[in-house]
Amino acid sequence: MTKQMDTLLKLEEIGQFLLAILLFTQLDYAWWVFPACLLLPDISMLAYAINTSVGAVTYNIFHHKLTALLVVAAGFIFQIPVFSLVGIILFGHAAMDRIFGYGLKYRDDFKHTHLGWIGRKK
Numbered sequence: 001m002t003k004q005m006d007t008l009l010k011l012e013e014i015g016q017f018l019l020a021i022l023l024f025t026q027l028d029y030a031w032w033v034f035p036a037c038l039l040l041p042d043i044s045m046l047a048y049a050i051n052t053s054v055g056a057v058t059y060n061i062f063h064h065k066l067t068a069l070l071v072v073a074a075g076f077i078f079q080i081p082v083f084s085l086v087g088i089i090l091f092g093h094a095a096m097d098r099i100f101g102y103g104l105k106y107r108d109d110f111k112h113t114h115l116g117w118i119g120r121k122k
Contacts, residue, residue, distance in 0.1 A: 009098070010098075010099055014099060016092075020088050021092065024085075024088050024092070028081065029081075033085070037089045038089060038096065039093070040089065040093075041063060041090055043062075044058045044062035047059065052109060053107045056107045057107070064104065065091055065094050067090060068088075071083055071084075071086050071087030073087070074087070101115055101118065102115070102118065103115035103116075
């Protein structure tokens with residue numbers, strides 16, 4: 001990936017992270033709830049204790065933006081604030097991960113992501 005494209009994609013993710021913050025402000029939660037919950041989707045990494053395939057699938061479900069948007073939509077449509085919160089946290093977390101270069105996982109190795117290898121390639 002070229003440096004310009006990398007920068008462009010990071011700016012897009014920063015915009016999405018800011019959108020998550022804006023959406024969160026529309027909910028009736030204290031400000032500290034957003035940062036307190038922001039890393040919770042990483043609990044999905046525990047599935048890697050089973051094996052890399054189960055770990056990747058579980059991780060990707062919790063880090064896929066469509067999952068987040070469906071949960072947010074369900075929260076707003078059915079007026080269930082906790083669903084809206086969970087969806088916004090999932091969306092913001094996924095954007096934050098992409099800013100730092102962590103992408104969706106392939107089944108062969110935790111460090112193999114759709115954005116490339118994390119760290120040095122095996």
